[in-house]
Amino acid sequence: GQQVMQIPQYQHVQEGEDFTTYCNSSTTLSNIQWYKQRPGGHPVFLIQLVKSGEVKKQKRLTFQFGEAKKNSSLHITATQTTDVGTYFCAGRVTGFQKLVFGTGTRLLVSP
Amino acid sequence: DTAVSQTPKYLVTQMGNDKSIKCEQNLGHDTMYWYKQDSKKFLKIMFSYNNKELIINETVPNRFSPKSPDKAHLNLHINSLELGDSAVYFCASSQDLPGLNTEAFFGQGTRLTVV
Numbered sequence: 001g002q003q004v005m006q007i008p009q010y011q012h013v014q015e016g017e018d019f020t021t022y023c024n025s026s027t028t029l030s031n032i033q034w035y036k037q038r039p040g041g042h043p044v045f046l047i048q049l050v051k052s053g054e055v056k057k058q059k060r061l062t063f064q065f066g067e068a069k070k071n072s073s074l075h076i077t078a079t080q081t082t083d084v085g086t087y088f089c090a091g092r093v094t095g096f097q098k099l100v101f102g103t104g105t106r107l108l109v110s111p
Numbered sequence: 112d113t114a115v116s117q118t119p120k121y122l123v124t125q126m127g128n129d130k131s132i133k134c135e136q137n138l139g140h141d142t143m144y145w146y147k148q149d150s151k152k153f154l155k156i157m158f159s160y161n162n163k164e165l166i167i168n169e170t171v172p173n174r175f176s177p178k179s180p181d182k183a184h185l186n187l188h189i190n191s192l193e194l195g196d197s198a199v200y201f202c203a204s205s206q207d208l209p210g211l212n213t214e215a216f217f218g219q220g221t222r223l224t225v226v
Contacts, residue, residue: 033214042201043154045214086152092213098167099144099205099215101154 021105023089117218134202143185
């Protein structure tokens with residue numbers, strides 16, 4: 001079956017440091033989405049990327065979709081304590097009402 | 112107004128019991144899902160419904176039976192609960208139209224603990 005892996009599983013940074021999580025799918029995706037789940041909360045949609053090589057920015061967050069549409073990355077510049085949570089990528093396979101989530105990267109930010 | 116609401120939020124029950132979790136969305140979406148999140152935070156899709164029809168069943172034991180009385184509701188009934196069923200169950204919905212954001216909206220989750 002389709003697998004979506006993320007690395008690292010966990011990262012602990014000091015406030016102000018940068019952070020990157022990488023997402024890799026075993027199959028080509030029609031689009032990639034990113035979600036953030038705060039501790040004790042539910043996943044909340046951040047962004048969707050559709051085009052090969054697409055790059056989008058949201059303030060300190062930069063999202064990238066690979067040329068082959070099988071990988072993606074999320075980069076946070078100058079992390080803040082409010083960035084704490086688990087970041088999931090989620091891939092949608094063309095033609096299927098199926099959103100497969102990556103394994104997640106848990107980010108901890110110390111002040 | 113809560114977009115996707117599920118009840119109950121917490122559920123503690125004994126092994127062997129049968130329980131149900133309810134989910135409702137007021138977003139007018141055509142697709143609804145059930146996800147299971149285990150202790151390692153992996154989010155695994157269980158079922159997907161589109162316009163009340165089951166379209167994805169990810170090799171979930173048949174003790175789990177989803178039911179969609181209409182496209183705004185997707186309930187999950189679990190028979191003969193086992194210890195391994197302990198997890199957080201999330202309901203979600205999305206509108207799968209080409210060219211549009213197909214983001215999924217999640218409910219608050221139901222933390223199921225089987226003792």
